[in-house]
Amino acid sequence: MRYEIRVEGQLSEALTEAFPELDHVVMSGHTVLFGQVVDEAHLYGLLARCQSLGLRVMEMRQLPE
Amino acid sequence: MSEPEESDAEQTAPGADPQGDPFLRTRFVVPARPVAFLRRERLVSHLDQALRTPLTMVNGPAGAGKTLLVADWAAARETSVAWLTTDAAGQKPGMFWAYLLQALHASGTPLPAGIGCPADAGRTPPTLLARLAAGLSALDRPVVVVLDEYDRVTDPEIAEQLEFVLHHAGDGLRLVLVTRTEPLLPLHRYRAAGDLTEIRGAELAFTCEEAAALLELHGLRLPEPAAQGLVERTRGWAAGLRLCALAARESPDPQTYLKEFEADRTSVADFLLAEVLRQQPAATQDLLLRVSVLERFRPELANALTGRTDAEPILAGLCRANAFVEHLELDWYRLHPLFGEILRAHLRVRSPGLETELHRRAARWLRGSGALTETLGHGAAAGDWQFTAGALVDDLAIGWLFTGLRADELGELFSRMSPEAAGPAAELVRAARELSRHEVGRGLGHLRRAEQALAAELGRTTTGSGPAAGLQELLPDASAPPAEWGPAGAQPALAEARLTCALLEALAARLTGAPGRAELAAAAAETLRGEVPAHLLDRHPELIALLLAHLGSARLWAGRFEDAHTALTGAAGAVPGASTALAREDSLGRLALIDYLNGRLAGAERTARAALTETERYGLPQPSGSGMGRLVLAAVAVERDDLDRAQALLEEAAQPHPALRDPVMEAGRAIATARLHLARGDLGAALATAERTVPAAVASPWAEGQTALVVSAAHLADGRPETAVKVLQGLPDAAPACTVASARAELAAGRPLAAIDLLDRLNPQDRCGPAVTVRALLVRAQAADASGDRSAARALVALALREARRDGLRRPFAEAGPWIRPFLGAPTTRGPGTDAHPRGVRPPEGPPPPVVEELTVRERDVLRRLALTMSTQEIAADLYLSVNTVKTHLKSAYRKLSVGRRNEAVRRARDLGLL
Numbered sequence: 001m002r003y004e005i006r007v008e009g010q011l012s013e014a015l016t017e018a019f020p021e022l023d024h025v026v027m028s029g030h031t032v033l034f035g036q037v038v039d040e041a042h043l044y045g046l047l048a049r050c051q052s053l054g055l056r057v058m059e060m061r062q063l064p065e
Numbered sequence: 066m067s068e069p070e071e072s073d074a075e076q077t078a079p080g081a082d083p084q085g086d087p088f089l090r091t092r093f094v095v096p097a098r099p100v101a102f103l104r105r106e107r108l109v110s111h112l113d114q115a116l117r118t119p120l121t122m123v124n125g126p127a128g129a130g131k132t133l134l135v136a137d138w139a140a141a142r143e144t145s146v147a148w149l150t151t152d153a154a155g156q157k158p159g160m161f162w163a164y165l166l167q168a169l170h171a172s173g174t175p176l177p178a179g180i181g182c183p184a185d186a187g188r189t190p191p192t193l194l195a196r197l198a199a200g201l202s203a204l205d206r207p208v209v210v211v212l213d214e215y216d217r218v219t220d221p222e223i224a225e226q227l228e229f230v231l232h233h234a235g236d237g238l239r240l241v242l243v244t245r246t247e248p249l250l251p252l253h254r255y256r257a258a259g260d261l262t263e264i265r266g267a268e269l270a271f272t273c274e275e276a277a278a279l280l281e282l283h284g285l286r287l288p289e290p291a292a293q294g295l296v297e298r299t300r301g302w303a304a305g306l307r308l309c310a311l312a313a314r315e316s317p318d319p320q321t322y323l324k325e326f327e328a329d330r331t332s333v334a335d336f337l338l339a340e341v342l343r344q345q346p347a348a349t350q351d352l353l354l355r356v357s358v359l360e361r362f363r364p365e366l367a368n369a370l371t372g373r374t375d376a377e378p379i380l381a382g383l384c385r386a387n388a389f390v391e392h393l394e395l396d397w398y399r400l401h402p403l404f405g406e407i408l409r410a411h412l413r414v415r416s417p418g419l420e421t422e423l424h425r426r427a428a429r430w431l432r433g434s435g436a437l438t439e440t441l442g443h444g445a446a447a448g449d450w451q452f453t454a455g456a457l458v459d460d461l462a463i464g465w466l467f468t469g470l471r472a473d474e475l476g477e478l479f480s481r482m483s484p485e486a487a488g489p490a491a492e493l494v495r496a497a498r499e500l501s502r503h504e505v506g507r508g509l510g511h512l513r514r515a516e517q518a519l520a521a522e523l524g525r526t527t528t529g530s531g532p533a534a535g536l537q538e539l540l541p542d543a544s545a546p547p548a549e550w551g552p553a554g555a556q557p558a559l560a561e562a563r564l565t566c567a568l569l570e571a572l573a574a575r576l577t578g579a580p581g582r583a584e585l586a587a588a589a590a591e592t593l594r595g596e597v598p599a600h601l602l603d604r605h606p607e608l609i610a611l612l613l614a615h616l617g618s619a620r621l622w623a624g625r626f627e628d629a630h631t632a633l634t635g636a637a638g639a640v641p642g643a644s645t646a647l648a649r650e651d652s653l654g655r656l657a658l659i660d661y662l663n664g665r666l667a668g669a670e671r672t673a674r675a676a677l678t679e680t681e682r683y684g685l686p687q688p689s690g691s692g693m694g695r696l697v698l699a700a701v702a703v704e705r706d707d708l709d710r711a712q713a714l715l716e717e718a719a720q721p722h723p724a725l726r727d728p729v730m731e732a733g734r735a736i737a738t739a740r741l742h743l744a745r746g747d748l749g750a751a752l753a754t755a756e757r758t759v760p761a762a763v764a765s766p767w768a769e770g771q772t773a774l775v776v777s778a779a780h781l782a783d784g785r786p787e788t789a790v791k792v793l794q795g796l797p798d799a800a801p802a803c804t805v806a807s808a809r810a811e812l813a814a815g816r817p818l819a820a821i822d823l824l825d826r827l828n829p830q831d832r833c834g835p836a837v838t839v840r841a842l843l844v845r846a847q848a849a850d851a852s853g854d855r856s857a858a859r860a861l862v863a864l865a866l867r868e869a870r871r872d873g874l875r876r877p878f879a880e881a882g883p884w885i886r887p888f889l890g891a892p893t894t895r896g897p898g899t900d901a902h903p904r905g906v907r908p909p910e911g912p913p914p915p916v917v918e919e920l921t922v923r924e925r926d927v928l929r930r931l932a933l934t935m936s937t938q939e940i941a942a943d944l945y946l947s948v949n950t951v952k953t954h955l956k957s958a959y960r961k962l963s964v965g966r967r968n969e970a971v972r973r974a975r976d977l978g979l980l
Contacts, residue, residue, distance in 0.1 A: 009332025012339055018410035029330045051245055052406045054127055054304065054334030 002063040004034035005046060008056040018053060019046070030058060091361055091393040092150045092164065093171040096136045096213075100385060101282040104137055105275055112138045114262045115209070119231055120255050121241040122248065125266040127403040128304025128334070131243045132213050134269070139211060147172035150213045158222050159183035160470050162193065163643070165210070174208045176200045184643035184683030187473055192681060194226055198233035207239045214402070215244035224249035270301030283310035285319055294327045304403055308337035311386065315344040338407050341389075349379050353389055353400070354415065357408035358423045358446075360439075361399045369430035370423050421447050432456050438471065445478050450486035454479070458490040461597060463565045464607035466497045467724050468647040476501070489518040489562050496569050503723035505576050512569055519562060561601070564593040568608060571615040575622075578728035578761025583619030587612065587632075610639035610648035618655055622729050624766040626659050633659075646683035647691065650676045651725050654693025658733055662767055664802065665834030666701050666872035673697040692721030693730060700737040703744050704836055706875035707978045711741050728761040732768040735759065739775040744876060748779045755779075770800045777806055778880070786813035801833045805841045817848045835872045839865045843881050850884050862888040920979060924958040927951055932971045932980050 005022075011031040016024045022035040037043050050057050112134065115121035123131045139146040149168040152160065163183050169176060177200040181193045201208065218224070228250055231240050242248055255261035271279065277292040287295070299305030309326060313319040329336055342350055348371075355370040356362050367376035380398055383390040389404045400408065412420065424447035431440040432452075437460050444453030457463060457475075465471050466479070479494055492515035499508035570586035573579075590612055594602070602609065617632030636652035639645040653676035660669035676694030695718035702711035715738060721730055735754055742751035755775035759768060773796055777789040789810035793803055804823055812820040824841055827833075846861035862885065869877070878885060920928070923944075930940040937955070941948045955970075962977075964970045974980050 007332065009335065010330050011332055012335045014339070014411045014414045015332065015335045015407065017414045018406075031332070049406075052127055052403065053410070054302075054403050054407070055332060 001037050002035065002065060003037045003043065003046075004032055004059075004061060004063055005050065005057060006030055006032050006059040007050060008058055011055075015053060015055075018049065022046075034063065090171075091397045091399075092152070093148055093168050094394045095139050095146065095148045095211075096132055096150075097392050097394075098133055098137050098140070099391070101279070102133060102137065103275065103279045103282055105134070108134055108264065108268065109138055109141075111262070111264055111268070115239055115241055116207070118255075118260050118262045119234075119238065119240060120250070120252075120260060121239070121262040121264075122252070123241065123243045123264045123269075124247065125245070125264075125269045126302070127245055127406075128302060128401070129266060129269045130303035131269065133303075134264075135211055135213070135241060135243050139209070142209070144206070144209075145172045146209045146211055147174060148211045148213065151215060151217045156218060156220065156223070157187045157473065158189045158220060158226060159185050159187055160474075161218065161220075161223050162189045162197075162226070163470055165212075166197070168210070169208065172208070174201075175204070177203075181682040182643055184469060184646035185472070189226060190681050190683060194230050195233070198230045198238075201230070201234035201237035204237040207237050209239045209241060211241045211243065213243045215242040215248055216246040218248075221249050269303070271296060271299075271303060271306055272301065276301065276306055279306055280310050280313075283307075283314060285310055285313055287320075287323070291320065291323060295323060298327045299333055302333065304401070305333045305337060308334070308341050312337055312340040312344065315341075334403065334407060338404060339411075342408075342411070348373065348375060349383070352376060352379055353383075354408055354412040355419075355423055357400060357405050357412055358420055358443075359399075359427060361393060361397050363396045363398070366427065366430050366434075369426050425449050425452075428452060428456070437462060441475065441478060445481060448483065450482045450491055451488050454482070454486065454490035454494040455488070458493055458565050459561045461561055461564065461601045461605045461608050463493065463497050463568060464605060464611050464644065466494070467501050467611065468607055469644040472501075487518070489515045489522065489559070489566075492518060493562065493565050493569065500569060500572050500576065501724045503576070503726055505573060508569070509573055512566070512573060515562075515566055519559060519566065522559060560593050560596040564590055564597055564608070567593060568612050568615075571612055571619070572724065575615040575619045576724075576727050578619070578622050578759075578763060578765070580619040580623035580625070580763065582762075583616050587616040605644070606640040606642065607644040607648060610636045610645040610652075612636075613639075614648045614652045614655075617652060618727055618729050621655055621659065622727070622732075622761065622765045622768075623763065626663070630656065630659060643683055646679055647722065647725075650679040650683075651691035651693060651722075653679060654691055654697060655729065657694060657697040658729070660834070661697050661700055661836075662771070662800075663834050664836030664838070666704055666836055666874060668834070669697050670701050673701070691725040691730075692718040693725075693733065696730070696733045696737050700733070700740060703737065703740045704876045705873045706744065706879050708741060708744055709978055711737070711744075715741065728759045728765065728768070731759040732765065732771070736768075736771045736775065739772075743775060743778055743782070744879070746782075748783050751775055751779045767800065770796055770803050774803060774806050777810055781810055781813055782880075786810050786815075790814055801827055802837045802840075805837055805844060808844045809840070809847075812844055812848055812851070817851055820844060820848055835868050835874055836877070839869045839874055840877045842868065843877055843885070846888070847881065847884055850888075859888050920958055920961055920974075921954075924954050924961070925979060927954045928958055928970065928974050929980055931955070931967060932975070 008030055010026045010029070011024065016031070016033070019033050022033040024031055024033045033046075037046065047057065047060070112121070112123075123135055125131050136148075139148065147165075147168045149165055152164065160183070166176070166180070166182060177196060180196050180200060181190060183189045183193065212218075227240070231238060252261060256263070273289065273292050273296050276296045277287055277289070280287055280292070280295075295306065295309060299309065309323065312326070313322045316322040326336070342353065345353070352367055352371050352373075352375075356367050359366065359370075364376040364380055367380065368374050377396075380390055384392045384398065389400055389408075390398050391401055392398055399405075409420075424443045428440050428443035428447055428449065429452070431443060437456065440456050441453055444450075444456060457465070465475050476498065479498060482491065482494065492511045496508045496511035496515060499505075499511060567586045567590035571583050571590070574581075574583035574586060594609070613632045613636035617629045617636060620629035620632060623629075633652040633656050636648050637656060639649055641649070653672055657669045657672035657676060660666075660672055673694040676691075677698075680694065695714045699711040699714035699718065702708070702714060715734070718734070735757060739751045739755035742748075742754060752775075755772045759765075773792050777792040780786070780789040780792065790807065793799070793807040793810060796803055799807070804827055808820040808823040811817075811823065824844060827841065842861050842865040846858045846865065849855075849861060850858035865877070866889075869875070878889065926944060927940055930943060935943065937948055937951050940946075941951045944951070946954075958974075959965060959970055962970050962973045964973050971980070
């Protein structure tokens with residue numbers, strides 16, 4: 001399954017490196033991380049990673065295959 | 066029944082966890098507040114309500130200031146608070162409770178003696194939680210327990226158990242959870258009952274005034290609109306404000322700087338951290354990035370990672386400046402969890418590949434300071450398996466792979482070991498892992514390779530074959546040059562690895578039923594024991610306990626009961642504690658088996674129950690731990706004609722610890738099962754079970770004897786006395802039980818003289834309990850009866866009954882045959898009319914007459930519920946009957962059981978095996 005996670009703020013290169021398995025695109029005032037998510041556990045893991053990096057999740061949704 | 070010892074390792078040695086590994090004391094310490102900490106009274110007074118509600122939850126994102134708020138509140142309290150910073154994610158219940166108990170001990174909370182402690186990371190003894198809750202509820206005033214970083218607890222079982230303890234501790238416990246995520250507790254229930262104090266993210270956010278006050282503590286004065294803008298940009302986020310203050314302070318014009326920050330669109334933490342980091346001197350930046358791979362650290366450890374010597378002043382400075390680093394206690398520090406995560410991300414970008422090297426350095430430093438668990442973690446993270454396996458072996462900690470709180474965790478850790486890792490230690494760890502899963506063949510393969518590697522390192526040539534192949538390598542070489550000895554001149558090379566090897570050899574010997582090899586391994590271990598540092602043996606009492614248990618079991622298989630008893634008693638008497646629990650329980654189970662085989666049921670039951678108590682107290686792998694205790698109890702239950710109970714016990718013992726599933730266990734299970742089939746009259750199943758061979762290197766005399774007993778009894782019951790006689794004749798070294806069975810078969814074959822002759826040859830000095838002597842008496846009685854001497858027969862049966870009473874032995878009377886019936890209903894001791902008892906079965910010990918009339922299905926239903934202490938009304942509701950109908954059933958059941966009261970009825974029904 002593919003997901004995209006929109007977090008508040010523009011992420012630095014270092015922080016996007018904390019999500020090596022996802023692609024990202026930096027937009028005005030927010031960053032979209034997107035890519036293949038292995039399973040539920042991975043999904044919750046990504047959320048926890050956002051939290052532990054102090055990121056504010058604005059939106060998370062599944063993408064059509 | 067023997068009571069478990071009252072003093073525990075974990076109580077007498079508060080510095081050590083049940084494993085003997087030094088507890089990470091920093092986890093029990095209330096974190097210190099930084100110099101520029103702002104106490105916010107509105108939150109403190111809200112938190113004071115925590116004293117009135119059982120549960121308090123402080124819930125907010127990383128860096129919201131949760132921990133410091135609670136720490137500040139806790140430090141201001143007069144009575145001490147039990148503080149526990151929970152461990153890394155994925156923690157198992159056993160480990161969690163072990164640490165929580167330790168936190169309570171550390172806070173000086175008086176808990177009942179003998180409360181116990183989990184011995185298996187994955188399991189918690191349910192009664193331990195009940196004991197804990199009861200102990201807490203008895204406290205004069207409630208203890209405040211703070212669980213920091215509770216979000217790391219993800220196991221729903223822990224939440225359930227916590228809820229149980231919280232509920233049953235009543236007013237004795239005030240639980241404060243500090244967490245980033247909503248815990249898995251039924252919060253709505255607590256909320257509805259007004260039992261929950263809740264401080265959430267919105268309340269934790271800094272107001273404008275608070276933000277201004279905080280910045281002032283950092284030496285920044287802001288006009289109100291500026292503070293307003295800052296709060297909006299950071300959403301009142303404590304960590305953001307803190308970083309902001311640090312960054313602004315360093316810039317030439319703080320006001321402008323803050324304005325720029327407000328306008329910036331970068332993610333707050335990211336921006337600020339990069340800013341603050343950039344402002345630090347290069348040495349500080351380097352240190353911060355490097356220590357980000359550590360959970361906690363001391364200046365020396367940080368130095369080991371940087372390769373410099375300046376960590377102490379840098380850390381003290383950072384701590385004073387309230388930047389990144391938090392002080393724990395003494396000279397321990399940690400990074401603020403939020404920043405640690407971001408710094409690790411920076412480290413990966415700036416120095417790819419350095420992380421592995423840092424883990425390697427950390428592992429080496431920690432090894433030197435004796436923190437084994439953390440050493441192993443970093444060694445594994447570095448992928449340095451030779452070192453990691455070596456650390457485990459050299460610490461004499463190989464037993465941890467089999468038993469204790471960390472068995473699962475370490476098993477998982479070493480399952481990642483790369484196949485390339487070579488050397489004796491890596492092979493020993495592989496061997497231990499295979500043996501712990503009962504993969505004996507593969508385990509032995511690794512063990513051989515370990516021995517060859519050891520021999521190579523010692524500069525010896527391996528011996529090719531023979532009974533002691535590989536084992537010589539373990540022994541110190543008398544002719545070896547002194548160069549083999551360590552620099553101190555006191556320690557031979559590789560003594561720890563060789564002792565580890567001896568332990569695994571003993572285990573393999575036990576699993577393959579090879580007593581000779583076990584003796585050789587034990588002898589080698591005995592020599593090596595004196596050559597390893599004593600403090601390592603003290604730290605790992607499980608090593609010797611396991612060794613003795615293996616040795617004792619191998620001897621038991623060989624039928625050398627006396628020698629087995631010596632070794633097993635040694636293991637059973639090991640230092641109490643979680644790490645030795647499995648070995649002690651296993652040994653007690655096997656001591657019970659010896660009692661059973663000697664025909665001493667009461668002793669067997671007592672010892673087996675002590676084994677079960679041990680299992681229960683330490684929450685060993687349920688349902689059975691090693692399972693031996695339950696097997697013996699099942700066999701005892703068969704002898705007491707309590708067949709349903711025997712069946713239930715056998716089912717419970719179906720999943721023994723794989724590393725303890727040896728021929729003794731297999732034979733014990735076969736015997737108990739076969740005897741149960743026999744008692745149920747299922748002769749075919751009994752024969753099939755008894756004759757299934759247990760694979761082992763050497764044959765076991767008692768296992769053969771017991772098999773022959775079952776087989777001959779089955780033939781006898783099926784009317785083939787000659788075959789029964791023949792089966793027993795083939796035995797090389799007949800135990801008294803077999804001689805008695807032979808006599809019975811001879812008698813059945815119509816040769817009473819031969820029978821009596823056999824019995825006369827029994828040595829009265831022999832180790833025989835009632836299970837043997839009673840059967841012998843009954844054979845004599847039957848012979849007397851057959852010869853027409855009824856009074857002699859009656860006297861002998863009476864003697865047998867007396868003898869059987871203490872052990873509650875019933876089976877011999879049940880299997881004796883129809884001739885015994887008239888003698889059991891002797892009018893001198895029994896009421897009239899009981900002679901008509903339909904079965905030959907009857908409790909020999911008590912005055913109550915046997916059940917003359919069978920209970921109906923309904924009556925049994927009612928009795929069963931009565932045994933669960935349900936009231937008449939509850940039983941009626943449960944069975945969809947009227948109360949009057951239940952009373953009628955009860956009355957009729959009382960009449961049939963010849964009792965007058967509830968508990969008498971339950972007891973009697975239990976005795977008769979009706980429940």
